[in-house]
Amino acid sequence: MKRDIVEEANKIISHFPRFHSEEDPFKILIETILSQRTRDENTEKAAKALFSKYNNVFELSKAQPEDLYELIKPSGMYKQKSKRIIEISKILVDQYNGEVPDTLEELLKLPGVGRKTANIVLYVGFGKKALAVDTHVHRISNRLGWVNTKTPEETEDELKKIIPPELWGPLNGAMVNFGQKICKPISPKCFDCILKDVCPSANQFLKPEKK
DNA sequence: AAAACGGGGGC
């Protein structure tokens, strides 16, 4: 059977869209920091608690790390994240007039902001054509046979060659939902999968994949 | 390349 990868991507996007209610780039940046290695529910709890007490970058820039511990604890790694959130806030206030920069290069200078977080902020916060290769994107792209890669960096390069830029962000978000509901790391629900007819890994016994 | 950070949920 002939594969149409773009069509498969659109299918994932239409079946598992990811909505983003927040629009303030700063709040998206902080939420994305909180979301690192943590599930959505825990991220939302932490973000809600945090923003109920601190409304903006200026207020957060004056806080102490210990002030945030209890608020963001559900998101895990709360000591590091508290420290970084305040460091980021100070940098934004001191060097960026309180605004979040909208380029990959500038975002990567912020503490706790790596390639994945930066790309999520670029897409969700600024609507740019960005692709954040997280564990879901890496795992699913390889299972589907879209790419054959070892590292997220390789996956990013290869995916960008076969997926049109306007789909990068939407596919990225949809893959997260798809990965949580169907194409899970362990015991994926291939029987219920919309791509089981084309996926080379469908119905196989899948072990957790190396990153 | 590997360790450290980390609470919460699924199985």
Added chain:
DNA sequence: GCCCCAGTTTT
């Protein structure tokens, strides 16, 4: 009880 989560930084 073990494994994983829209990872990044340090050793």
